[in-house]
Amino acid sequence: MSARIKICGFTRPEDALAAANLGADAIGLVFYDKSPRHVDIAQAQAIIAALPPFVSVVALFVNASREEVESVLAHCAIDVLQFHGEESAEFCRSFRRPYLKAVRVQPGTDLAALAAQYHDARGLLTDAFVEGAHGGTGKTFDWTLIPPQLPLPLILSGGLDEHNVADAVARVSPAAVDVSSGVESGKGIKSPSRMASFIAAVRAAQHSISPV
Numbered sequence: 474m475s476a477r478i479k480i481c482g483f484t485r486p487e488d489a490l491a492a493a494n495l496g497a498d499a500i501g502l503v504f505y506d507k508s509p510r511h512v513d514i515a516q517a518q519a520i521i522a523a524l525p526p527f528v529s530v531v532a533l534f535v536n537a538s539r540e541e542v543e544s545v546l547a548h549c550a551i552d553v554l555q556f557h558g559e560e561s562a563e564f565c566r567s568f569r570r571p572y573l574k575a576v577r578v579q580p581g582t583d584l585a586a587l588a589a590q591y592h593d594a595r596g597l598l599t600d601a602f603v604e605g606a607h608g609g610t611g612k613t614f615d616w617t618l619i620p621p622q623l624p625l626p627l628i629l630s631g632g633l634d635e636h637n638v639a640d641a642v643a644r645v646s647p648a649a650v651d652v653s654s655g656v657e658s659g660k661g662i663k664s665p666s667r668m669a670s671f672i673a674a675v676r677a678a679q680h681s682i683s684p685v
């Protein structure tokens with residue numbers, strides 16, 4: 474299986490369209506108002522309207538209220554929810570949508586236990602633990618903290634970029650990778666050339682692991 478690619482934190486329709494045209498499988502929209510990549514519903518609708526068919530739209534939340542999540546779902550064509558805070562499994566599954574649970578990994582994080590807790594998630598998304606931040610920091614973490622066998626698909630994120638993603642794919646064999654800062658020219662502004670290099674690096678790493 475080739476690693477699927479999600480690029481997160483779009484604020485402009487033209488960047489999301491460029492990502493889709495370059496081959497991204499999914500784009501992420503950040504509904505967290507403390508993020509420099511935050512979008513409101515009108516911005517999200519414009520970004521989604523620019524996309525071609527068969528590109529998944531992921532809505533990212535950090536400890537949002539039920540009403541906030543439901544409002545986004547009511548107004549935007551969202552395929553997958555991504556929860557980046559301390560949301561319970563019960564809360565995540567209550568929307569009856571595919572969801573990803575993000576975990577900020579540090580020594581002692583029990584990923585196997587978290588995979589059991591969020592067993593109905595579409596994947597466990599591993600990000601770097603950075604004190605005081607919920608994600609999108611551009612920091613990597615120690616990938617050896619990821620157990621070799623997890624009962625959920627692993628989505629690797631945290632500080633990935635065009636220079637380290639091939640190594641990450643070769644070492645961790647994730648089901649998918651997720652990147653935000655590492656393909657930007659400024660906060661919330663995605664660089665077409667960095668996105669192209671990132672996607673090419675993932676594909677090349679995959680090809681060297683399984684050439685057919």
Ligand SMILES: O=C(O)c1ccccc1N[C@@H]1O[C@H](COP(=O)(O)O)[C@@H](O)[C@H]1O
Binds near residue numbers: 481482533598607610
């Ligand atoms: O992108 C953000 O601003 C953000 C804010 C709060 C929580 C998560 C956020 N982004 C997600 O963080 C990871 C890692 O991002 P990076 O590549 O290290 O910048 C990724 O899953 C983003 O979707």
